[in-house]
Amino acid sequence: MAxxxxxxxxxxxxxxxxxxxxxxxxxxxxxRVDGTLYAFSDICTHRRCNLSMGGEIEGTAIxxxxxxxxxxxxxxxxxxxxxxxxxxxFPVRDQDGDLQIEI
Amino acid sequence: xxxxxxxxxxGASLCGATAVATLRDQGFExxxxxxxxxxxxxxxxxxxxKGYLRGEDTLEQILVRPDPWYRxxxxxxxxxxxxxxxxxxxxxxxxxxGERLSFDSLLVATGGRNRQIGAPGAAxxxxxxxxxxxxxDAIRDAVQGGVRVVCVGMGFIGAEVAASLRTLGCExxxxxxxxxxxxxxxxxxxxxxLESIHRDNGVTMYFNDVVERFxxxxxxxxxxxxxxxxxxxxxxxxxxxxxxxxxxxxxxxLDQAGGIPVDPSLRTAIPGVFAAGDVARHDHPVxxxxxxxxxxxAIKMGAAAARGMLGRPEVFDDPHWFWSDQYDVxxxxxxxxxxxxxxxxRGSLEDRSFCAFLLDAAGALRSAVSIAWPxxxxxxxxxxxxxxxxxxxxxxxxxVDLRTxxxxxx
Numbered sequence: 001m002a003x004x005x006x007x008x009x010x011x012x013x014x015x016x017x018x019x020x021x022x023x024x025x026x027x028x029x030x031x032r033v034d035g036t037l038y039a040f041s042d043i044c045t046h047r048r049c050n051l052s053m054g055g056e057i058e059g060t061a062i063x064x065x066x067x068x069x070x071x072x073x074x075x076x077x078x079x080x081x082x083x084x085x086x087x088x089x090f091p092v093r094d095q096d097g098d099l100q101i102e103i
Numbered sequence: 104x105x106x107x108x109x110x111x112x113x114g115a116s117l118c119g120a121t122a123v124a125t126l127r128d129q130g131f132e133x134x135x136x137x138x139x140x141x142x143x144x145x146x147x148x149x150x151x152x153k154g155y156l157r158g159e160d161t162l163e164q165i166l167v168r169p170d171p172w173y174r175x176x177x178x179x180x181x182x183x184x185x186x187x188x189x190x191x192x193x194x195x196x197x198x199x200x201g202e203r204l205s206f207d208s209l210l211v212a213t214g215g216r217n218r219q220i221g222a223p224g225a226a227x228x229x230x231x232x233x234x235x236x237x238x239x240d241a242i243r244d245a246v247q248g249g250v251r252v253v254c255v256g257m258g259f260i261g262a263e264v265a266a267s268l269r270t271l272g273c274e275x276x277x278x279x280x281x282x283x284x285x286x287x288x289x290x291x292x293x294x295x296x297l298e299s300i301h302r303d304n305g306v307t308m309y310f311n312d313v314v315e316r317f318x319x320x321x322x323x324x325x326x327x328x329x330x331x332x333x334x335x336x337x338x339x340x341x342x343x344x345x346x347x348x349x350x351x352x353x354x355x356x357l358d359q360a361g362g363i364p365v366d367p368s369l370r371t372a373i374p375g376v377f378a379a380g381d382v383a384r385h386d387h388p389v390x391x392x393x394x395x396x397x398x399x400x401a402i403k404m405g406a407a408a409a410r411g412m413l414g415r416p417e418v419f420d421d422p423h424w425f426w427s428d429q430y431d432v433x434x435x436x437x438x439x440x441x442x443x444x445x446x447x448x449r450g451s452l453e454d455r456s457f458c459a460f461l462l463d464a465a466g467a468l469r470s471a472v473s474i475a476w477p478x479x480x481x482x483x484x485x486x487x488x489x490x491x492x493x494x495x496x497x498x499x500x501x502x503v504d505l506r507t508x509x510x511x512x513x
Contacts, residue, residue, distance in 0.1 A: 054477060056482070065478070067399075068399055081121060082147065082402060084168060
């Protein structure tokens with residue numbers, strides 16, 4: 001069963017930025033855009049770079065620093081190649097400052 | 104009503120594959136034929152000098168789309184097939200063997216081929232150039248056991264191959280015509296930073312010198328230079344540039360040595376015929392006519408050409424972007440600046456952590472180059488595309504977010 005697990009404090013994720021959290025061995029990126037949190041697999045499906053490491057955020061799009069693949073952090077869909085496979089996305093919430101991801 | 108036209112794409116490459124994927128993504132339901140000279144589905148070439156060469160990536164991992172994708176998407180593929188002629192009057196391409204395929208719209212994405220060095224002995228076993236999978240396999244086989252390698256040419260291919268082969272334990276020597284690595288693209292200051300990285304990794308480099316001949320009895324033994332050097336070598340990797348594959352356009356006047364000329368929207372002078380990727384000499388709205396061999400450009404031009412084939416031509420004004428991985432260092436570059444007037448550095452060349460901004464005489468940003476500082480290359484895109492004249496002090500100051508230097512559109 002999927003359940004919400006605490007991964008850290010929500011204030012670790014600044015507005016307009018992404019940060020990676022290790023959730024049971026999975027690297028999950030969490031970003032904050034206009035106050036809304038997004039959680040997604042941090043591993044680019046093209047060459048396995050970490051999206052949160054320097055990924056440029058514009059709206060809900062994040063562009064991988066390595067080779068330019070762009071994903072929608074809300075849906076996981078590929079917005080720009082070279083990646084062709086989407087990334088997984090996860091429900092995320094802020095419980096009184098506690099950052100929680102459903103996984 | 105469904106669009107039932109017939110589209111042919113010549114060039115089963117990153118560019119060609121991206122074009123056919125875009126056609127289907129956009130809902131095109133007509134016939135698509137993808138033709139390529141190599142007997143394999145389209146793959147990404149950058150790993151051929153890096154991960155694939157080092158044995159870290161498999162062919163499956165570097166395919167643009169998995170093999171079954173083409174059938175699932177009802178794309179007819181003719182891999183391992185040469186196109187001999189374009190029949191403009193009949194609007195058809197002629198395949199080796201004589202089969203004719205007629206088209207309503209055609210994309211030519213035939214790419215490039217390696218320039219031949221033309222030195223005596225270049226046909227000796229052990230002298231290899233890198234273009235396709237077979238070449239990469241041949242290099243990998245030839246360097247087993249850490250042999251002595253000479254890289255002829257220190258452009259991006261030479262530099263990446265040198266780095267990969269050092270990583271594999273080869274002894275690597277470079278012969279380069281210019282004064283430092285990547286001199287023609289990056290200039291002396293940045294080129295010398297890369298030179299120092301290669302030196303630190305144990306590469307021996309001879310600059311301002313060229314190969315006069317390759318010597319050996321039945322196989323390569325020495326690389327002899329015009330400067331009088333005789334370098335012992337088991338393998339030589341030749342990377343001295345490419346030329347566009349334009350023969351398909353013979354008889355049309357478009358088979359030009361500088362590439363197939365296309366307008367800003369990637370249209371050739373022949374109605375319904377587009378060219379994109381390495382083969383296209385594109386009339387870029389910012390940089391002027393140019394032919395560019397970047398990975399990212401192959402994707403973006405392929406997609407733009409596909410939209411043009413569907414009747415939605417767009418002015419292609421992408422600022423161009425590419426990367427190169429050498430050892431644990433990533434270089435990124437945006438824009439196009441064959442020459443520049445002024446270089447502003449954010450960060451430090453000495454520390455190998457910087458973004459350098461190249462400005463023309465009028466102060467417009469033409470290019471940004473980084474080592475270990477990629478974010479500001481990406482943030483330069485809009486400044487370059489819109490030919491902004493940024494304040495040099497702001498460019499040099501790492502605390503200034505480049506996005507704030509872009510004026511509001513309108």
